[in-house]
Amino acid sequence: MIVVLGVNFSTAQADITEKELEDHIIFLTSENKLGRYPGGKVNRKIVSYIIRDFKKSGIPAFNRSYKQTFKTKLRVKEGEEPKKEVKTWNVIGLIEGNEPILKNEYIVLGAHYDHLGMGGGPSSKSDNIAIHYGADDNASGTSALLEIAEKLMANKSDLKRSILLVAFGAEEQGLVGSRYFVENSVVPLSQIKLMINMDMVGRLNNENHVYMGGAGTFPGGMELMKELAPPLGLSPIVHAGSVGGSDHVSFYKKDISVLGIHTGGHPQYHTPEDTVEHINFEGQKLVSEYIYNAIMAVAGSDYKMEFIYQD
Known part of the structure; x- marks a missing residue:
């Protein structure tokens, strides 16, 4: 029993x-999603899918609309002609806490849903112009977001702080969606006490x-994330700092506490070979439970929260 939690997860x-988890990833990596590139009809279909799932779980929008619209330039390799700016979206859901004061504080749980399309851009690790499916990067984080959101909503009565659930667009274009979010936050940034980001959480290795x-x-x-792991058989590699590489960076730059969580790199990263066949769904479920427990530890109690700068 982890005393710091004060929450009974068995309920x-x-x-x-x-x-x-698998159904979500199969949808997000299907051939007709064309690698989830920002802009256009395919992007709108993915956004609609995320919104439908939030609605199915009973998760309301923040401020009536789930969509936060923004535009982004698309990255190209040096020397190539610039591409046309496109419109895309962050998708935002809200689970309101129950404690009269603490419900005005927010935990953000986020994952980016976009990927590299057909490749060929500066982020692609392969010269192949082919669908970059992005099963681990980051259909895995998006599917975990939807599943954890559903469980949080089912246990809403246990929450003191509120939860903002954010599926970010255009991360692969330079953290554009998360940067837009913090510059146009739906709540005062001072009220966001922690941002947890999931980017590539589908490839848990044999060492867990x-x-x-x-x-x-x-x-x-540090202590919390180490204590939560053994009951799930996980072996966390926990860094106090090492904040970099994904959407949580945008929050950290605004003096907001963050956790950036992943299950490690692999040879299929940013290539057409990052496909659903490589996903460890049993492991992804464990990681999702781990993140859910971390959220409940902080949002389901009066856990002391303040920003601590790390070099």
Whole structure:
């Protein structure tokens, strides 16, 4: 029993399931999603899918609309002609806490849903012009977001702080969606106490390593993330700092505590070979439960939160 939590996880009414994680990733990596490039009809279909799933779980929009619209330039290799600016979206859901004062504080749980399209851009590690499916990067984080959101909503009565659920667009274009979010935040940034980012959480290895940066940016974060792991059989690699590489960076630059969580790199990263066949769904479920427990530890209690700068 982890005393710091003060939460009974056995009362969960909704389960995170391997099947639902897999179903989400199969949808997001299907051929007709063309690698989830920002802009256009395919982008709108993915946004609609995320919104439908939030609605299915009973998760309301923040401020009536789930969509936060922005425009982005598309990255090209040096020397290539610039591409036309496109419109895309962040998708935002809200689960309101119950404690009269603490419900005005927010935990952001985020993952980017976009990927590299047909490749060929500056981020692609392959010269092949082919669908870059992005099963791990970051259909895995998006599917975890939807499943954890469902479980949080089922256990809403246990929450003191509120949860903002954000599926970010255009991360692969330079963290554009998360940067837009913090520059146009739907709540005062001072009320966001922690941002947890999931980027590539589908490839848990045989040693059950979960990697994270930023655990030292809030009080007791290192200890908390280590304590939560053994009951799930996980072996966390916890860094106090090492904040870099994905959407949580945008929040850290605004003096907001962060956790950036992933299951490690692999040869298929940013290539057409990052496909659903490589996903460890049993492992992804464990990682999702781990993140859910971390959220409940902070949002389901009066856990002391303050920003701690890390070099």
